[in-house]
Amino acid sequence: MNASLYAGGHAYNIFAERPGFFPVSGADLYTVLHEVKDPVARVLLVGPFTLERHTSYRAWVQWARYLAARRIEVLRYDYRGVGESTGIFEDMTFESWIDDVERLAGWLRKRGEDVPLLLHGLEMGGLLAAKTFHHGGSDALLLWSAPGDANEVLRSTLQRWMGPMQLLKREEERRPASHYFRLLEEGRSVEVQGYEWSAELWRQSLSVDLPAAMVPPNDPTKFYKKPVRMVKLGKNATPLVKGGVPGFEENKDFSFLFDPNYDWIVSSLGVPAERS
Amino acid sequence: MISDKVETRQLITLGADGVLVRGTYHEVPGEAQDGSHPRSKNIGVVFLNPLSTPRTLIGDSGVDWASSFAAQGYPSVRFDLPGLGDSYGEVAKDLVTFINEAGFAAIAASKVREFTQTFGLPGAVIYGHCAGAVTAVYAAAKCKECKGLIITDPYFNAANMLTPKLSPGMVDWARRSKVGEVLRAVYVRIREARKKQGNGTLPGNANVSLVTHWKKLVSSGLPILVFKSGEPAALGSGKLRAGSFDYLEHIASFGGHRSQLSIKTIEGTNHSFADRVGRAAIREHAEAWLNKHFPTAQTAAVLANLGFSTPMTDANIATRAPAPVSRGE
Numbered sequence: 142m143n144a145s146l147y148a149g150g151h152a153y154n155i156f157a158e159r160p161g162f163f164p165v166s167g168a169d170l171y172t173v174l175h176e177v178k179d180p181v182a183r184v185l186l187v188g189p190f191t192l193e194r195h196t197s198y199r200a201w202v203q204w205a206r207y208l209a210a211r212r213i214e215v216l217r218y219d220y221r222g223v224g225e226s227t228g229i230f231e232d233m234t235f236e237s238w239i240d241d242v243e244r245l246a247g248w249l250r251k252r253g254e255d256v257p258l259l260l261h262g263l264e265m266g267g268l269l270a271a272k273t274f275h276h277g278g279s280d281a282l283l284l285w286s287a288p289g290d291a292n293e294v295l296r297s298t299l300q301r302w303m304g305p306m307q308l309l310k311r312e313e314e315r316r317p318a319s320h321y322f323r324l325l326e327e328g329r330s331v332e333v334q335g336y337e338w339s340a341e342l343w344r345q346s347l348s349v350d351l352p353a354a355m356v357p358p359n360d361p362t363k364f365y366k367k368p369v370r371m372v373k374l375g376k377n378a379t380p381l382v383k384g385g386v387p388g389f390e391e392n393k394d395f396s397f398l399f400d401p402n403y404d405w406i407v408s409s410l411g412v413p414a415e416r417s
Numbered sequence: 418m419i420s421d422k423v424e425t426r427q428l429i430t431l432g433a434d435g436v437l438v439r440g441t442y443h444e445v446p447g448e449a450q451d452g453s454h455p456r457s458k459n460i461g462v463v464f465l466n467p468l469s470t471p472r473t474l475i476g477d478s479g480v481d482w483a484s485s486f487a488a489q490g491y492p493s494v495r496f497d498l499p500g501l502g503d504s505y506g507e508v509a510k511d512l513v514t515f516i517n518e519a520g521f522a523a524i525a526a527s528k529v530r531e532f533t534q535t536f537g538l539p540g541a542v543i544y545g546h547c548a549g550a551v552t553a554v555y556a557a558a559k560c561k562e563c564k565g566l567i568i569t570d571p572y573f574n575a576a577n578m579l580t581p582k583l584s585p586g587m588v589d590w591a592r593r594s595k596v597g598e599v600l601r602a603v604y605v606r607i608r609e610a611r612k613k614q615g616n617g618t619l620p621g622n623a624n625v626s627l628v629t630h631w632k633k634l635v636s637s638g639l640p641i642l643v644f645k646s647g648e649p650a651a652l653g654s655g656k657l658r659a660g661s662f663d664y665l666e667h668i669a670s671f672g673g674h675r676s677q678l679s680i681k682t683i684e685g686t687n688h689s690f691a692d693r694v695g696r697a698a699i700r701e702h703a704e705a706w707l708n709k710h711f712p713t714a715q716t717a718a719v720l721a722n723l724g725f726s727t728p729m730t731d732a733n734i735a736t737r738a739p740a741p742v743s744r745g746e
Contacts, residue, residue, distance in 0.1 A: 155505040160428045160439060161419035169423040173503060191476075198471045198502060206505075224473050225441060225480070227423060248418070306687065335476015335691030388513040388548070391469045391500070 151210035151415060162227075163218065163248070165241055171225030172218040172245070173202075175209035181412040184208055184259045185246050185279070186217040187266030190294050191336050192302065194224055196380045199391055201263065207399050211415040213406070216249050223336075231330065231337035235269075235291060235349045242273045250279075257410045262287060263381065265294045268349055274365070275352040281368040281410055282361075283402065286382055290350035295343060296322065301383060302333050368409035372402070425487060431496065431531045438528055439503040440472065440496030441480075442536070443487035460564055460711040461541040462486050463529050464495040465521075465549040465556075469512060471502035474546065476691030478699075482544070485700050490713035491542075494532050498552075499524060516548045517575055517624055522555030526563070533562045540564035542640075542707065547572065547688070554630050557639065565640040565710060567703055570688055573631075573664040574622045620662045631668045638675035640710040644699060647684040679706065 157176040162169040188194055188201055205215040220238055222228035242260070250258045257280040262270030267287025274282040288294050300318045307315045321331045325343035332338070354364035361369040378398055379385035407414040421428040427442045445459070464479050466472060472495040473479050483493035498521050499506030509515035529541050542565040545553025550571040557563040619628060635641060643665060669678055681702055686695030708716055 155437060158503070158505075159419075160503060161421055162423040162426075162428070163419050169420075172419060174419075195470050195473075195475060199469055199500075199508070202503065224471070224477060225426075227426075230477075332692055334689065335478055335696070387468050387470070389511070391508040391512050392510045 153206055153210040157209070163245065165221065165237075165244055167237075168221040168226060168228035170218050170221055170241060170245070172216060173205070175205050175215040175217075177209055177212055177214040179212065180214040180254065180256055181212045181415075182257045182259060182406065182410050183214045183216070183249050183252070184261050184406075185242070185249050185270075186215060187242055187260065187262040187270040188217065188219075189264035189266055190220075190298060191223060191230075192298055192334055193264055193383065194219070196385050196387065197263070197382075200381045200393070200395060203395060204399060207395075208403065208406075211403060214249075214252070216245060218245060231339050231342075233342065235342075235345045239269050239272045242269045243276070243278055246273055246278045257281065257412065259283060259406060259410065261285070264288065265291060268294075268351065271351055271355055272349075274367075274369075275354075281406070282365075282370070283406065284355075284369075284371045285378075286374045287351060287355075287371065289356070290348075291346035292343070292349075295338070295346050297383065299331070299333055299338075368405075370402075370405050370409070374398070425484070429494070429496075429535075431528050431535070433531045433535075434524075434527045436499055436524060436527070437505060438496045438499060438524075440494050441483070443483040443493040443495075445487050445490055445492050448492075458537070458539065459490050459492065459713045460707075461533060461536065461538040462491050462493040462544055462567070462707075463532055463541045464493065464544045465525060465546075465552050466498050466501045467546040467549040468516070469501055469508070472497045474691070475689035478689070478691040478696055481696055482699060482703070486704065486707065489704050489707065490715065491707055491711070492536060492538065496528060496532075513548065514575075516551050517627065519552075519555040519626070521552040522559055525552050525556035526560035529556065529560050530562050542567055542711070544569075546570060546690070551624075551627060554627060554634065557634055558630050563639075565642075566634070567642045567644075567706070569644040569690055569699065570646055571643065571665075573624055573628055574620070575624045619667070623662075623664075628664065628668065631664075632671045635668055635672040635676050635678050638677055640677040640706075641679070642703065642706045643678070643680045644690065644702070645680065645682045646686050646688050646690060646695070647682060677710070 159174040159176055161172055161174070163172045164170075186201065186205060189197055201217065205217050208215050218241075219226040220233070221241055222230035222233040246258060246260060259281040260270040260274050260279040261283040262268065263285045264287070267284040268291055270282060271284060271287060273279065296318075299321055303318045303321065324331055325338065325340050328340040330337050330339050353359065355361045355369070355371065361371070374382045376382070376384060378395075380387070380390050381395075381398075404414070425444045425446050427444065429440050429442045431438050431440060462483065464472065464474070464483060467474065474495075479495050483495050486493045497504040500508035509520060515521070525543075529543060532538070533541050540562050543553040543557055543563055544567045545551070546569040550568040553566055553568060554571075557566055619625060645665075665678075665680055669676065669680075672678055681698075683690065683695060683698040686692055686698065690696065690699055
């Protein structure tokens with residue numbers, strides 16, 4: 142079952158995918174290591190938040206396989222309290238999510254050969270990756286559609302979720318998204334597609350933002366003296382970003398996105414590129 | 418440091434037929450696999466992906482239900498079909514049509530069989546939501562190990578009804594926007610109402626093969642539990658709703674005396690059943706249904722002491738398996 146679905150001719154060994162549970166304080170994180178023999182680099186993928194985890198999952202896994210097929214070892218995982226990871230979502234904090242990224246990055250760095258470590262965050266994962274990078278957790282940083290702060294993600298997620306929910310309700314029971322924002326601000330929890338958002342999570346989200354050095358017009362590469370790339374994904378990148386149509390985009394060709402980002406990774410880290 | 422097992426969950430790979438699929442097994446608490454406790458002889462529950470949603474299901478509701486069913490004595494597994502979630506493989510360009518035409522049926526049936534053999538179970542109930550329900554119905558007809566179905570919000574029509582009539586831009590808008598979602602539903606109902614000719618004739622856009630498989634399973638006596646979410650209030654409750662074709666009623670009418678089809682409508686939840694109301698309702702009703710049709714050894718012993726006969730046991734379980742149905746009938 143060596144295949145080259147994601148590799149443009151590169152061999153890919155599906156038996157080298159190692160799912161497991163990574164113990165952290167109070168929870169076990171679901172991880173999948175895309176193990177590579179003699180890797181040229183390692184990447185920790187920090188994925189998007191709750192609803193987007195589900196819609197972007199296949200494309201995110203495709204990216205992991207694409208990189209692994211080119212001798213870049215990849216670790217991806219689920220936030221604690223989300224997906225296959227254990228933990229109760231309503232008890233979660235950004236602090237624990239950032240701590241998890243730091244622990245996983247530390248584990249991945251020490252796996253073997255001394256090769257560069259890149260953090261790659263998507264959407265909310267971009268913020269978590271940026272925080273870890275800011276504290277020296279990796280050699281390079283790649284962000285796809287990272288928001289200015291975590292509250293942006295919560296607001297857009299809730300707005301997107303409330304739309305269809307309104308259709309299920311009688312007119313007199315319908316409330317605008319601002320109603321739910323107010324509930325959270327008043328200290329009440331709100332359920333969003335099966336996840337119980339606590340008022341504390343909402344409060345914290347207001348202060349979890351991109352490090353100032355990454356906010357334009359600042360130049361993060363100059364500030365950190367390490368490679369940093371920030372990409373705003375367009376609508377053509379669904380379902381990696383909000384707005385995908387389940388059932389019609391699973392087979393999408395992401396080479397327009399994967400190829401240039403792979404080229405940036407190998408060139409900025411100064412590692413050899415794998416050409417088919 | 419990294420383990421494949423935590424609490425009662427174990428990460429598994431099923432690949433005996435040459436196709437690797439990744440899954441999460443929820444064991445019955447207290448049934449350690451080191452031989453110190455016997456493995457469960459109760460029936461298992463297998464969860465399938467709804468469309469391309471990973472095996473956790475929306476809002477991770479699948480994790481809750483599988484854990485809960487296992488805690489009640491029914492070992493459960495959630496696996497990703499090839500190409501979905503963590504399982505490797507190509508995915509069809511039009512996944513909906515692929516599923517509607519039983520594209521996943523053979524592999525799902527094979528994995529249900531492998532699951533029951535690997536864990537020494539007498540059979541399994543397949544849990545399918547929405548598009549997963551389509552695969553569950555086709556797969557049930559292909560494997561004797563399937564002893565029952567739990568289905569949530571099934572659909573019965575073929576896909577791509579709007580495509581031939583509208584411009585690509587309009588189709589794209591109708592698929593992406595929420596207003597489009599309502600308009601699609603209204604359009605479908607008007608179309609169905611027009612095409613309805615009375616006397617149980619199927620609407621023109623029906624997935625006839627799927628409906629045929631449903632009828633055969635129902636008339637075979639396979640226990641089937643169907644959950645429906647309430648209708649969107651925005652669609653109203655007037656003529657449009659009255660005009661929609663009731664496939665389940667149509668199928669039930671063909672059931673005959675052996676039919677064990679149960680239908681429950683859960684009001685106050687949504688299509689995913691992932692909210693508090695939906696989760697609790699599914700857990701409560703599905704567990705009661707499992708206990709009724711597939712009592713655990715403990716439940717059976719209690720019932721026997723009280724003088725009740727059990728509706729299904731390991732001894733008679735095979736006699737209730739549905740007759741195999743070939744694809745395309």
